[in-house]
Amino acid sequence: MSPSAESPRVAGAVSRLRSAGERVTPARYAVLRVVDAADLADEHLTAEQIGARVADAEPSVHRATVYRTLTSLVETGVLSHVHLGGSATVYHLTERAPADEHDHAHVQCHVCGRVFDVAPDVFDGVARRLLDEVGFVIDTGHAALLGTCRECTSDA
Missing domain, CATH: 3.30.1490.190 (Ferric-uptake regulator, C-terminal dimerisarion domain)
Known part of the structure; x- marks a missing residue:
């Protein structure tokens, strides 16, 4: 999927990244698309699950890059993470500015x-x-x- 054909949520996340002076790499696009699709399906994916889905969609993106990308996207406020029981952490695309509730x-x-x-x-x-x-x-x-x-x- 080309960046111009992204969902409104992914497009908003990309816009927020660019406004913050962040690069929008193929790995970031892939992670954003996977997390957005999971959110729309009411799924709560762990980093490992996101990595597997990114690998299926974009085999050239290394798993370590996915983990670094998740960390970076959380730090910029584009993704949020939630700790679940049993020490699992799942990720969501945020629709608000980082300082918002x-x-x-x-x-x-x-x-x-x-x-x-x-x-x-x-x-x-x-x-x-x-x-x-x-x-x-x-x-x-x-x-x-x-x-x-x-x-x-x-x-x-």
Whole structure:
């Protein structure tokens, strides 16, 4: 796919990279396309999974380059990462400027492992209470809250 035929989300990410003075390499395009497709399919991909999909789409992009690219894109705010239970980290394309609040938060079922996107304000009450009582500021976009999903609760 040529850069001019990218999805609006990938085009926005490329625009933000260029505005920040960052180069837009074939590896960056490949990673952005893979992460965008996963986001649209409501998938949460690890670095390893992204690397495998990039290798399928762009065999000339080395896996180590994918890992460096993920780190760089997170640092520039084009991607965000979320830590899941079991030490997995998954990546998302961000649609907002790096200084903005997260556009969604995550919860993960510790029984089946499914990850659900939720509105970030779902944690507002807990965040206020933690700030008021302990002086602690939570980052709802950086880690998933663990629990049990509806399907696993009803199976018990």
